Amino acid sequence: xxxxxxxxxxxxxxxxxxxxxxxxxxxxxxxxxxxxxxxxxxxxxxxxxxxxxxxxxxxxxxxxxxxxxxxxxxxxxxxxxxxxxxxxxxxxxxxxxxxxxx
Ligand SMILES: [Ca+2]
Ligand SMILES: [Ca+2]
Numbered sequence: 001x002x003x004x005x006x007x008x009x010x011x012x013x014x015x016x017x018x019x020x021x022x023x024x025x026x027x028x029x030x031x032x033x034x035x036x037x038x039x040x041x042x043x044x045x046x047x048x049x050x051x052x053x054x055x056x057x058x059x060x061x062x063x064x065x066x067x068x069x070x071x072x073x074x075x076x077x078x079x080x081x082x083x084x085x086x087x088x089x090x091x092x093x094x095x096x097x098x099x100x101x102x
Contacts, residue, residue, distance in 0.1 A: 074089075
């Protein structure tokens with residue numbers, strides 16, 4: 001998302017369970033569904049926009065087994081897990097920035 005790039009950041013990549021619970025507990029209850037930095041192809045294969053390896057995932061299995069739609073190629077985080085959604089839907093989003101080690 002362009003807004004993240006303006007600040008030398010990128011849409012957040014969630015790399016492990018601790019990061020996932022932190023973000024869910026901090027932002028999920030306030031904002032509901034929030035864009036994270038994952039994209040998918042038509043086979044539901046997922047990757048992180050910042051090119052981190054895909055080594056953790058936490059899909060929403062509560063009602064519909066997500067990811068559930070090959071046309072939905074963006075991903076939001078929600079309290080019950082991640083969901084693939086259409087990329088034109090408007091949601092809040094979380095930017096992540098590398099630490100500056102100057
Ligand atoms: Ca999908
Ligand atoms: Ca979905």
